[in-house]
Amino acid sequence: MTTKKAKAQARSDRAAALLAERKRKEKRRNLLSIGGVGLVMALIVGGAVLFQVLNKDEVKASDAGSSDYGLLVGPDDAPHEVIVYEDFLCPVCEAFESAADDRLSELAAEGKVQIDYRPISIFEDFSYSADSLNAFFVVQDAAGDDVAKLFHDLLYDDQPAEQGPYPDNDWLVAKAVEAGAVEADVRPGIEGDAKADAVEAASKEAEDAGVGGTPTILLDGVEFRDGKTWDDIAANLAAAIEK
């Protein structure tokens, strides 16, 4: 009886041990699978982020004043230079302009900064982007930088929605006249797309410089994008100039 009991007990222990061993192996295998698959997923995400960060074009803009398609505000000997690539249709540019423009103009007037506004047409699928830029170059050519700067401000004050509807040429002419241009000097150019080549060349120049989106802002040659909102970015930019 006792031997039979002992034998059965031994068998039972052996079975228990085998089962426990099997469970342990299975658990280990599952943990390894979870770890392995999790690692692969993390590597894919991390790899994609790294790839994008490394592939980010660093913007290498030419010095302020050296582009044929810019508008300079502020003295040449100012201690800081700011370059602003922007599209008249881009809503974020409008957000930046409304937050920063007054302050930047003051700082330029005080001689603390020279700003090179470089309007480009990056919203290629939307006609207003190129039309407004053409009008800007026509106004700059016919009436000079001061009028063109005012025209630029007026366009942002009254920016159409990105998806349209867009204002017509008469509206652009009216804004140009409001800024101080003579209608007869600007109407033919605005209606005839006289500066279409400049629109293309300015946008191409920005693209070659690595500008991937608007607004792209450079402070002393380095891209500036520090802030929780574009209001913040504008305030931080002004603070950095005053330092």
Add this chain to the structure above:
Amino acid sequence: MKQRLALGGGVLVFVVFAVAALVTAPDVGAGTWIDYMVLPLALVMMALLARGPAATEGWVQLAARLTVGGVWIWAGVLKLPDPSASIESVRAYELLPAQLVEPVGYLLPPLEVVVGLALVMGVMTRGAAVLSGLLLLAFIYGISWAWSQGLKIDCGCFGTGGANPNAELQYPWEIARDVALLVLTFFVFTLRERRLALDSVLFRTAPLSPELLAALDDDLDADASLQPKGTSR
């Protein structure tokens, strides 16, 4: 229990879409096709779960996985090519501190794609469902926040992003869509019956070895009163 959950989920989905329709009336067409597609899909799945035969559970789980996973992949792939637009979409919410805007803008698109792929393939399904649920909760919070602050932004869910004058007509649809996806994510997490999931290959239970089977057989034959302890399962 499952029937009750399905019923609750179905009612919740129906209510958020009804509210969205009421809020945006008469412009009920303000959402995107994805917003509207998710509603009938979710309702059909809930109905099947509540009323269908027990065998449909695995298929409902598969349908939920494919829907949620498909939307994640779509959302992520559209954003991948333009990281700077993704960053500006994140910034437009005015919710994250400046230092976090860029990292989150870079991280979200690939994370969405990987979560989507994991759900579609059924790899680490429950883990992916947890991530999916957390992301959806964050987005629902973000969109509600933007709405409550009077911001008029595109949610940036599927690329684009930035300002959007029609935003207030789209927020309710975006929230309704995300709530429906959240309910589906919950069911992906809860339903243990799986169909066509890589998990069942990855984490399959190995068949009992002949040696072990023999030992267990001996055991049972030996003496019914001497059942091995801890092996009764």
